[in-house]
Amino acid sequence: MEILVCVRRVPDTSENEIELNTAANDIEREDLVYSINEWDNYAVEEALQIVGRVGGNVTVVTVGGEDDEEVLRRQMAMGATHGVLLSDEAFSGSDGRGIATILKGFVQKGHYDLILTGVQAEDGGAQVGGMLAAMLDYPFASLVNSIEVLPGKLKISREIEGGNREMNEIDLPCVLSIQTGINEPRYVGMRGIRQVASIPIPTLGVAELGIDASCVGESAAKVKRVDYFVPAMGKGAEMLEGSREENIERLVDLVTAKGGLK
Amino acid sequence: MMEVMQPPTLASSWLMYWHLLFLVTHVLGIACFAYIVTRRLVPLARAERDFRFNQPFVRLRRVLRFWLGQWRHPRYRTAGIIHLLIFASFILLVIRAFSLLCFRIGDNFAMAGFSGSAGHTYDIITDYAATIVFLCMGVAIIRRVVFKPARYAVPAKYGRDHTADAIFLLALIALLMTADSLFAASTAAGRLARNEPFEGLAFLSLPWILQRTLLSTSLATLWNLRLGAYFVHQLTFYFLLCYRPFGIQFHVETSLFTVFFAKLNRGTVKPVRWGIDDERLAQVKSLGVKKFEDFTWKHMLDFYSCADCGRCSDNCPANAVGRPLSPRFISIKARDYCFQHYPMLGRANNGTPLIGGIYSEDEIWSCTTCGACEEECPLLVEYIDKIVDLRRGMVDDGNVPQSLQKPLKALESRGNPYGKVEKKKADWTKAQDFQTTCKVNIVDGSKVADTLYFVDSVTSFDDRMQSIGRATARILDHVGENFGILGAAERDSGHEVRRFGEETLFMALRDHNAEAIKASGVQRIVTADPHAYNALKHDYRDIPPVEHISQVIAREVKTGKITFNPLENGSVYTYHDPCYLGRHNQVYNDPRAVLDAIPGLKRVEMSRSRDRSFCCGGGGLMLFYEPKEEQRMGVKRVQMAAEAGANVIVTACPFCMANIEDAIKVAGLEGKMTAIDLAELADQQIAREIPKETAVHGG
Numbered sequence: 001m002e003i004l005v006c007v008r009r010v011p012d013t014s015e016n017e018i019e020l021n022t023a024a025n026d027i028e029r030e031d032l033v034y035s036i037n038e039w040d041n042y043a044v045e046e047a048l049q050i051v052g053r054v055g056g057n058v059t060v061v062t063v064g065g066e067d068d069e070e071v072l073r074r075q076m077a078m079g080a081t082h083g084v085l086l087s088d089e090a091f092s093g094s095d096g097r098g099i100a101t102i103l104k105g106f107v108q109k110g111h112y113d114l115i116l117t118g119v120q121a122e123d124g125g126a127q128v129g130g131m132l133a134a135m136l137d138y139p140f141a142s143l144v145n146s147i148e149v150l151p152g153k154l155k156i157s158r159e160i161e162g163g164n165r166e167m168n169e170i171d172l173p174c175v176l177s178i179q180t181g182i183n184e185p186r187y188v189g190m191r192g193i194r195q196v197a198s199i200p201i202p203t204l205g206v207a208e209l210g211i212d213a214s215c216v217g218e219s220a221a222k223v224k225r226v227d228y229f230v231p232a233m234g235k236g237a238e239m240l241e242g243s244r245e246e247n248i249e250r251l252v253d254l255v256t257a258k259g260g261l262k
Numbered sequence: 263m264m265e266v267m268q269p270p271t272l273a274s275s276w277l278m279y280w281h282l283l284f285l286v287t288h289v290l291g292i293a294c295f296a297y298i299v300t301r302r303l304v305p306l307a308r309a310e311r312d313f314r315f316n317q318p319f320v321r322l323r324r325v326l327r328f329w330l331g332q333w334r335h336p337r338y339r340t341a342g343i344i345h346l347l348i349f350a351s352f353i354l355l356v357i358r359a360f361s362l363l364c365f366r367i368g369d370n371f372a373m374a375g376f377s378g379s380a381g382h383t384y385d386i387i388t389d390y391a392a393t394i395v396f397l398c399m400g401v402a403i404i405r406r407v408v409f410k411p412a413r414y415a416v417p418a419k420y421g422r423d424h425t426a427d428a429i430f431l432l433a434l435i436a437l438l439m440t441a442d443s444l445f446a447a448s449t450a451a452g453r454l455a456r457n458e459p460f461e462g463l464a465f466l467s468l469p470w471i472l473q474r475t476l477l478s479t480s481l482a483t484l485w486n487l488r489l490g491a492y493f494v495h496q497l498t499f500y501f502l503l504c505y506r507p508f509g510i511q512f513h514v515e516t517s518l519f520t521v522f523f524a525k526l527n528r529g530t531v532k533p534v535r536w537g538i539d540d541e542r543l544a545q546v547k548s549l550g551v552k553k554f555e556d557f558t559w560k561h562m563l564d565f566y567s568c569a570d571c572g573r574c575s576d577n578c579p580a581n582a583v584g585r586p587l588s589p590r591f592i593s594i595k596a597r598d599y600c601f602q603h604y605p606m607l608g609r610a611n612n613g614t615p616l617i618g619g620i621y622s623e624d625e626i627w628s629c630t631t632c633g634a635c636e637e638e639c640p641l642l643v644e645y646i647d648k649i650v651d652l653r654r655g656m657v658d659d660g661n662v663p664q665s666l667q668k669p670l671k672a673l674e675s676r677g678n679p680y681g682k683v684e685k686k687k688a689d690w691t692k693a694q695d696f697q698t699t700c701k702v703n704i705v706d707g708s709k710v711a712d713t714l715y716f717v718d719s720v721t722s723f724d725d726r727m728q729s730i731g732r733a734t735a736r737i738l739d740h741v742g743e744n745f746g747i748l749g750a751a752e753r754d755s756g757h758e759v760r761r762f763g764e765e766t767l768f769m770a771l772r773d774h775n776a777e778a779i780k781a782s783g784v785q786r787i788v789t790a791d792p793h794a795y796n797a798l799k800h801d802y803r804d805i806p807p808v809e810h811i812s813q814v815i816a817r818e819v820k821t822g823k824i825t826f827n828p829l830e831n832g833s834v835y836t837y838h839d840p841c842y843l844g845r846h847n848q849v850y851n852d853p854r855a856v857l858d859a860i861p862g863l864k865r866v867e868m869s870r871s872r873d874r875s876f877c878c879g880g881g882g883l884m885l886f887y888e889p890k891e892e893q894r895m896g897v898k899r900v901q902m903a904a905e906a907g908a909n910v911i912v913t914a915c916p917f918c919m920a921n922i923e924d925a926i927k928v929a930g931l932e933g934k935m936t937a938i939d940l941a942e943l944a945d946q947q948i949a950r951e952i953p954k955e956t957a958v959h960g961g
Contacts, residue, residue, distance in 0.1 A: 015672050015681030031683060033675040078660065186660030187667050190674060191766035194544055244725045 001056035001149065003047040004112040005080070006103055006132070007040035008062055009071040010122040025228055036071045039118025043178035045185040046147060047116055048079045054149050057081040059110070063091060063102050072201055077192030078185075088205035093218025096124070100131035101216050105209035107136060114154070115175045119143055126177070133175035141170055142177040280489055284496060291500025298507045298606065299515075305555065305562055305604050308612070311536040312558035314523040321522050324642075329521040334640040338573060341411070345640075348398045351391035352514075358388045358442070359499065382461045389446065389464035392439045396468050399436035403429055413572030420591045421598075424510070424570060431511050434502055439468065441495035447472035448488040455481050508601065510570040517641050520567040523560050524642035529800040529846040532558075532647040534654060534765050543765070550654025550763060553613050554599055557648065564643040565600060568593035574635035574645065579877040580628045584892030587628035589635040589645045595620040617656060626652045627663060628889055630880030631761045632841040637873050646761075653763025666762065669886045674767055677753030677774070678719040679883060688749040690721070690728035691735070700732070700739045704749035705782040711746035713738065714784040716808070718794040719754045720881075720916045726923070727916040733945035734790040734811050740948055741818045745788070751778040757797035757842075758882025772802055779805045788814055790941050792842035792915045793881050799847065810843055812914050815944050816852035819859045826947040828861035835865045836908035837940075838899065838922065839875035840915035853914050853940050860947050868906040876902060878925070881917025896925025900935060914940040 011018065011027070012035040019028045036044075047058040059082040060075040062068050072083035086102050094102065107115060115133075119142065120126035126142075133140030141156055145165070148155040153172055157165045159179050170176075206213045214220060233239065238254075240247040255261050327333045332349055335342035405411065406425055416423050446469035453460040454477075463470040476484060506512050513520075525532075534549055536558070543549075551557055557565075574589035575581045581588045599620050604610045617623060629649045636645055656662065662670065669679035677684060691702040703709040715738060721731040738745045756771035779787065787808040789795050798808040818824040837857060843849045850872045857865050870876045879895040880887075900922060903911045911922055922937045929935075 012671075012675070012681070014668060015676050017683055031685070033681075035671065035675070184664055185667075187657060187662035187670065188660060189657060189670070189764055189766055190770060191544065191549070191658070192660070194766075 001051060001054050001113045002111060003050060003056060003058050003114045003116060004107065004110070005040065005044045005047050005058060005060050005075070006062070006115065006117045006128065007044065007060050007071055007075060008037045008118075008121045008124070009034050009064060009068045010037045010124075013122055020228060020230060025225070027228070034067070034070070036074055037118050037121045037124075039120060039178060039180055040071075041075075041118075041185045042180050042182050043116040043118050044075045044078055044080060045183045046178055047114075048186075049183060050114070050147060050149060056113075059084060059112070061086060061103065061106055063087070063094070063099050069201055073193050073196055074188050076196040076199060076201075077188045083199070083201045085201055085203045086205075086209065087203050088213075090206050090213040090217045093221055094216050095221035095223040096127035097131055097222065098216040098220055100128050100135055102209065102211060103128065103132050104135045105211040106204065107132070109209065113172050115173070117175065117177050119177045119179050129175055129177040136175070139170050139174040140176070141168060141174070143179045144176045145179045145182045147176070147182075280493075284493070287493075287496050287500060291496075291503060294500070294504045295507075298504055301604065301606050302507050302512075302566065304610060305600055305612075306559040308555050308610075309557055309559040309562050310555075312523075312532075312560040313536045314560055317526060320526060321524075324524060324526075325518065325522050328524075328640070328642055329518055332640070334638070337638065340405070341571070344398050344401055344405075347394050351395045351398075354391040355388055355395070355442070357384070385446075385461070386464040386467075389443070389467035389469045392443050392446075393464075393466075393468040396436055396439040396443070399432045399439070403432050403436075406432070411572075413576040414570075417588070420588070420594070427509060428570075431502075431505075431509070434498055434505075438495060438498045438502065441491045441498060443468040444472055444491035445488060445495060447476055448484045448491060451476040451479065452481060452484045452488065455479075455484065507566075510568070513567045513569040513641060516563060516567040517569075520560075520563055520641050520643065523563065525644050525647070527800070528848070529796050529842070531650050531760055531801070534651075540769055543769075548655075549658040549765065550656070551648070551651040552615055552617070552655040552659070554596065554603065554616060555612055556655065557596070557651070561644065561648055561651075562596075562600065564641075564648075565593050565597040567641050568597065568643055569641065570594060571640070573638040573640070574643070577634040577638045577874065579632060579634065579879075579895045579898070580630065580889075580891075582876075583895050583898060585628035585889050586622060586625045592621070592625075592645060592648065593643065616652065617661065621652065623656065623661065623663070624890055626656065627666075627887055628891075630841070630877045630884055630895070632877035632880070633845040634841075634874070634877065637845050650761055650763055653761075654765060655763070657763040657765075663887060665886050665888045666883055669883055670759070670762075670764055670767065673754055673756075673759060673771065677771065678723060679754065679886065680719065680723050682723045684750045687717075687722050687752060688747060690717070690723075690731045691747070693728070693732065696732045696735075700736050702735050703746040705746035705784065706749065706751065707781070709746055710783055711744050712785045713743050713745040714779060714782055714787045714806075715745050715747050716755070716779075716787050716789040716791075716794050716798060717747055717752060718789065718791045718916075720920070721791055722752075724916070724920070727919065730790055730916050730919065730939045730941055733939065733941040734788075736945050737811065737815060737824075737941060737948070738788065740950065741814070741823045743788075743814075746782070746784075748775075748778050748782065755791075755794040755797040755801075757793040757801065758884065760797070760801060762883050768801075772797075776802055776805055790914070790916070790939070792840045792847070793917065796842040796846055810847075810849060810852075810914070811941050812843070812853040812856060813849060815940070816855045819856060824859075824944070825949045826860040826944070827949045829863045829947060833864070833910045834908045835863055835910045835912050836868050836903050836906050837865065837871070838868070838878065838903070838911050838913040838918060839872055840913060840918050841875065841877050842881075843914055844875050845873055853912075856940060856944055857912060860943070866906045866908050868902045868908070870902055878913075878915075878918045878921035880921075881915065885917065885920060894921070894925055894928060896921040897929045900925045900929045900931060904931065904935060909935050911935065911937045912940055912943055913937065 011032045015033050021028045044060060051058055058080040060072055060080045061084045062072060063086045065087055069085055072085060076083045086106055091102055117129035130140055141158055143159045144156050145159045146157040154170050156170055156176065157167050160166050240250050332346045335345045406428055446463065450460060450463050450473045463473055506514055534543055535546060538546060572590050578589050603612050626649060631646045633646060672681035673679050676682060688704060691697065703711060705711050705714065715734060717731050721727045753771045753774050755775065756768040759771060760768035784806055786806045787798055788811055789808065790811040792810060795808060795810045798805060815824060835857060837853055839850060857863055876899050877895055878899050913919055913922060919937055919939055926932055926935045926937060
């Protein structure tokens with residue numbers, strides 16, 4: 001089975017102190033460390049496990065710049081056969097629809113039985129997977145937390161609110177958005193990344209993908225970010241300030257007072 | 263008359279058959295043994311390389327101490343003394359056994375072996391030796407059957423009980439001794455009956471008793487008894503010789519080599535591959551131990567040598583709290599695997615993965631590398647290097663628990679397991695009341711210092727442990743040390759990174775730190791974290807010498823630079839030895855000397871202390887790992903302190919502090935028990951000219 005996984009490089013929320021920049025239109029990006037979007041990591045692992053069972057190849061693709069090669073390398077170190085970077089001046093400032101358009105151009109250049117995305121990106125809007133499926137006219141399932149390969153189709157389960165599961169059969173080719181917890185992603189260390197360091201990662205732009213440049217990028221974006229802010233403290237919210245010990249004590253008191261602890 | 267002097271059956275033709283039988287048994291026995299040992303060497307020949315031929319004199323000294331001297335055996339009093347007696351007797355009996363086997367039987371009732379008074383003395387000694395072994399077998403069997411020490415038990419998940427096998431072997435040795443003694447007794451009785459010169463058997467020894475019972479026996483019966491005893495001895499001897507390589511008794515042959523080739527450098531971790539330097543490591547296809555043949559030949563020899571005594575597991579904290587790890591079965595399972603996959607007949611069936619096969623992932627991650635097993639093993643069997651090698655194999659396959667992946671990733675991108683921003687590494691020095699009284703410089707080229715205080719991640723970033731950092735800095739300041747820290751340039755020492763099998767990441771951290779240390783131009787390094795201490799001391803190369811803060815304090819107490827105010831709080835203190843300060847680096851006395859230098863401090867020892875200290879739960883990445891366990895190690899440790907009558911636990915390691923403080927809460931001893939770091943206590947008690955306001959912990 002030929003599987004394409006669309007991935008994205010995001011600031012690692014567990015290793016950064018995210019702060020607004022002075023202009024308050026973005027986060028402070030100096031000193032940030034980036035990593036693979038967590039959901040995408042599960043998607044790649046799932047793809048690798050599927051080809052481990054039924055054979056095939058996993059290709060990872062991302063839309064971005066030179067810096068984003070890092071996440072492709074990491075996923076190749078995990079076991080992905082190919083990594084492709086979709087990069088072009090014209091892509092910058094694309095909204096979700098623009099990204100989906102770029103990815104569609106790439107999908108149509110190859111033959112993929114299955115396309116996976118993460119449910120959402122840590123800094124995204126959970127929109128690309130669905131849009132890509134619609135543009136390709138492929139069936140789509142979101143929040144997928146198990147996949148079983150059947151002839152010509154998949155048996156998948158989706159996470160339903162409240163922890164329930166819904167079982168579906170979906171025809172191939174299709175697009176799935178993968179939920180965290182579907183598997184336990186394997187570890188990738190520096191050594192693994194070094195071992196794939198010399199594998200070339202092709203960069204494809206507007207021309208190679210055959211995309212109309214006017215359909216992507218900032219000029220084509222119909223969703224624009226207008227502000228970025230930390231929400232004001234709402235009614236009933238209280239920030240505990242003090243040492244860790246004091247905070248813990250205060251928290252326990254509060255929870256006890258509300259009847260959460262007996 | 264000559265006929266009478268002749269052995270009664272010498273003339274008869276069937277003596278020829280006896281001789282033939284003896285000869286055939288000899289040849290068969292030796293051939294079988296040679297074949298078996300050769301087959302047992304096959305996996306060793308296919309194993310990974312191991313460099314164990316350096317420092318031969320040091321190794322010989324260790325053989326004298328640990329093998330011949332049985333140094334570690336009396337750590338378990340009863341079993342140790344029994345083993346010591348058996349071992350010493352065996353050594354004494356070896357010559358007699360060989361002479362019995364080699365000397366031609368039939369030359370009258372001649373005593374095999376030496377002649378003259380030296381020979382007689384030797385015979386007397388061996389009479390007693392055989393008796394001692396015989397009695398020890400009895401005691402050992404009674405222990406196995408009646409008293410059943412818990413450490414011999416085999417939990418159901420590890421297979422069947424080993425008692426029957428042990429008793430079978432013990433009984434065989436008893437039989438060997440009986441046959442040996444009967445031979446001596448019938449020989450003596452025969453000579454006596456024929457009025458031949460005869461030097462008496464050892465009074466009250468087994469041969470002596472047997473000889474008494476044979477006094478009225480006819481010469482012909484004696485002769486037959488003698489032949490029979492010889493043959494039984496011979497058969498038993500060769501049976502044991504050839505049976506031992508199939509079980510725990512193989513250590514009789516292999517222990518000498520295991521001890522000789524034992525690891526010499528405490529605190530170190532073996533290189534990923536012997537003979538392959540760091541630069542070439544990147545080209546190695548597969549790292550660590552994944553299949554049996556990835557073990558080194560010495561590690562395989564360890565598996566053969568394990569005597570199944572259970573002392574390792576009896577001292578293993580992971581085993582004690584119900585984690586799925588028992589070091590004893592790391593060896594036993596590997597040996598069983600080896601015997602099964604390298605059969606005596608037929609081709610070896612090798613190459614199956616060990617993880618998921620004989621070992622589980624959780625089993626291998628459960629080890630805190632505290633070293634209690636290795637400290638206890640009478641045969642110096644190694645465990646930590648094997649565990650680390652197995653982890654290296656898992657890391658190489660991407661098989662790392664989810665709970666460890668985040669801290670490892672953070673170590674890669676941020677240089678600390680918490681994912682904290684590098685520039686905040688020195689924030690612990692900015693505490694209000696501290697900054698004004700103690701200036702901590704960052705040695706970044708603009709500032710120079712003689713001494714580097716290597717803080718490491720936990721002390722830099724953990725709110726609670728930062729207090730240990732400040733105490734350490736104040737102590738260094740008090741003794742007039744010109745010191746500084748690396749600040750943002752300091753990455754995690756990588757101690758646990760290496761011991762969790764992530765060698766590549768470790769090398770990156772080490773290289774970064776080593777470069778920063780060298781660039782700083784410092785003359786020496788001090789740390790208050792035993793894990794950092796161990797890493798800098800053993801894992802790093804070409805950096806200035808490193809000391810733990812407890813060593814600095816102890817020295818300055820001696821020089822008089824540090825004097826302590828008396829402590830009058832009625833508390834009882836006990837010192838918990840951190841594994842990487844105590845067992846791995848043998849720093850036991852300095853922290854105790856510091857405590858004892860504080861006037862009025864009442865100190866008690868826990869029953870498990872010094873080299874038998876009980877791990878608090880493990881440091882570094884172990885704090886992130888979520889083990890399957892019934893109880894926390896720290897809780898057990900805190901209870902031990904309570905049993906010793908202490909209400910303040912002093913330790914000298916931030917990780918011990920984290921585990922013990924948590925454990926005090928879990929054990930419900932809050933208010934009754936506190937923990938304090940040695941540096942904090944020393945700092946609090948130092949007699950300074952100007953009174954100083956500091957947070958007072960413990961006490």
